[in-house]
Amino acid sequence: MRRIISGFLFLVMMASVAQGTTMLALSLKELTDNADAVVIGRCTGKRVFKSGNMIYTEYIIQVEETIKGSVGRELKVVQPGGELGGKGVRVSGVARLSLQEDALLFLEKENQGHRGIVGWSQGKFHIYYDEQSKKKYARQELDGLGFAKRGSGEVAAAKAEKLELEKLKTEVRALAAQDKGVRK
Amino acid sequence: MKFMKLISGLAALFLAGSLWAFILMRADNGAVIHWSNLSPVYLVNNNSANSTTKLCVADPVATVQNAFSAWNNAAPLTISVTYGGTTSLSDFCGKKLDDTGCDSTNLVLFSSQWEGGAFPAGALALTVSYYDTGDGVLGGVDMIFNDGIKWSDDPLNHANASCKGSSVYSISAVANHEAGHFYGLDHSFVGYIGENFVPGMAATMFPVYFGNTVWQDMVSLEQDDKAGVYFLYPQAPNPGWGMITGKVSSQNGGMFGVSVQAIRASDAAPVLGVVSEADGSYMLFGLPPGDYYAYAESPTIMGESYTYWVMDYYSSADKVPYIQLYKDIQVSSYTQLDAGSTIFLRAGAIPVAADGTVSGVDFNYTLPSPPPATNKGDDDDDEDSGCGCVLNPRRAVSGPELDLASVSALFLLFGLGLRSLRRRESAA
Numbered sequence: 116m117r118r119i120i121s122g123f124l125f126l127v128m129m130a131s132v133a134q135g136t137t138m139l140a141l142s143l144k145e146l147t148d149n150a151d152a153v154v155i156g157r158c159t160g161k162r163v164f165k166s167g168n169m170i171y172t173e174y175i176i177q178v179e180e181t182i183k184g185s186v187g188r189e190l191k192v193v194q195p196g197g198e199l200g201g202k203g204v205r206v207s208g209v210a211r212l213s214l215q216e217d218a219l220l221f222l223e224k225e226n227q228g229h230r231g232i233v234g235w236s237q238g239k240f241h242i243y244y245d246e247q248s249k250k251k252y253a254r255q256e257l258d259g260l261g262f263a264k265r266g267s268g269e270v271a272a273a274k275a276e277k278l279e280l281e282k283l284k285t286e287v288r289a290l291a292a293q294d295k296g297v298r299k
Numbered sequence: 300m301k302f303m304k305l306i307s308g309l310a311a312l313f314l315a316g317s318l319w320a321f322i323l324m325r326a327d328n329g330a331v332i333h334w335s336n337l338s339p340v341y342l343v344n345n346n347s348a349n350s351t352t353k354l355c356v357a358d359p360v361a362t363v364q365n366a367f368s369a370w371n372n373a374a375p376l377t378i379s380v381t382y383g384g385t386t387s388l389s390d391f392c393g394k395k396l397d398d399t400g401c402d403s404t405n406l407v408l409f410s411s412q413w414e415g416g417a418f419p420a421g422a423l424a425l426t427v428s429y430y431d432t433g434d435g436v437l438g439g440v441d442m443i444f445n446d447g448i449k450w451s452d453d454p455l456n457h458a459n460a461s462c463k464g465s466s467v468y469s470i471s472a473v474a475n476h477e478a479g480h481f482y483g484l485d486h487s488f489v490g491y492i493g494e495n496f497v498p499g500m501a502a503t504m505f506p507v508y509f510g511n512t513v514w515q516d517m518v519s520l521e522q523d524d525k526a527g528v529y530f531l532y533p534q535a536p537n538p539g540w541g542m543i544t545g546k547v548s549s550q551n552g553g554m555f556g557v558s559v560q561a562i563r564a565s566d567a568a569p570v571l572g573v574v575s576e577a578d579g580s581y582m583l584f585g586l587p588p589g590d591y592y593a594y595a596e597s598p599t600i601m602g603e604s605y606t607y608w609v610m611d612y613y614s615s616a617d618k619v620p621y622i623q624l625y626k627d628i629q630v631s632s633y634t635q636l637d638a639g640s641t642i643f644l645r646a647g648a649i650p651v652a653a654d655g656t657v658s659g660v661d662f663n664y665t666l667p668s669p670p671p672a673t674n675k676g677d678d679d680d681d682e683d684s685g686c687g688c689v690l691n692p693r694r695a696v697s698g699p700e701l702d703l704a705s706v707s708a709l710f711l712l713f714g715l716g717l718r719s720l721r722r723r724e725s726a727a
Contacts, residue, residue: 205428
């Protein structure tokens, strides 16, 4: 239980560093502020392609709900890395989606028909149904990332907190509204 | 003779199944990502380090060299990663992916950009590995430090006040971790005594920046790191390490991707962690002689099942319903795994001798029927629908690519064994 509490406190404090791909942790507010759009959707397809000097993986997302911004019913999300033509590129920390996986995604502004994910795997919350509580939950996937409390030396390894999806959506909507207000 | 026994044991295990220990980076088909060139050379673009880095990091090149030296000297290895000098290059290996494959230039640089574009929000450093998808052989690895970050030789006690503090990060700690990826190691879960995370014992490949007051703990390699890199690139003779082998199973058969850890009997200190193979088998290889307890759980961080911390190949791992301490003891709380806990009185300490193998340390779970779904839900069986979702490891592991890798490793191990035998015969 202490682990869960410390992990939760960590996420609340949002003062973190990561390693692997090494990243600073982004708070929910930072994720929201940096996102052009926040959606809930399902991965219905995937394609690996090469562009410039890098292999990328493109995920097709059927949008089920838009929490922030304005997007179409289908969008393409791109992350670096993948396997193509016998060559593989592995980049720690990128978000990965599986077919039929449901996720809440913090998306960057569209560029040439594609959108990136804010903070890579930090900007993807896997959605799943909990049999016991009969509720949907979301969990941030921090693949390739690690955290500790920034600078203080207090060890507070992070974990992805199990968040009730409805509460998470409410919070993101509120943060998006604040963001909008600030910009005005 | 003990070494030959070890070789024979390893060979038998390889023949019994595609068995690999530790958490190794893998291609989507399960092939272990590794170097076949055992003398990879890296270059450092020192000029790319910005003025702030140069102020707080006395010698960025030396820092990188120290990181690789630590890994090169972690155990008797066949691989030696060497420094090839500085370079002005800033293009990554991916430049030639279409035509001739990687250019084999392993680059370490400081940059505000990387080949894939801008750094993602918050990124401090990236390691990008290029490999052949058939056999997992690495063609190049590039390591990029974000020069928008304030790096320091000592973020806690640097003489220059501007080189320490909450927004300054240990370049050595990050370099050592990233260098582990260079060799082909994935993240490790070894780091807890009971509920408590112990920085001094946590693997360098543990995916956590522990904090600036303990940044030096992140630099030192632990047994899990040493055994992992030795497993990938073993040079005879074995350093005298033993192993524990067994299988994680349920009524449905072997369980894939379950984390198995060995903790020292004397103080419950974490020593090694591995992830079970597609057939449920596992091998805790690289244990110094002594008594150990072993337990199995779902890959966890902070007590939660967390298969996403490891690569694609493991993302559809089986989830075990509870922690099990060998033998057949259900652990209800991590506090029961604290040093001195009475639960250990019921468990059998496993004595591991130098070069010895203790086999048959099995974990058997009874799953409710139907088996609980994994986090990934119903995607596990979608193996090639054009969407490119994660392959079912149970099938992928039996594919020709991994078998080839297994056979190669088998030959390597036999070769080492034969060499050892010949040496002994010559000596006799």
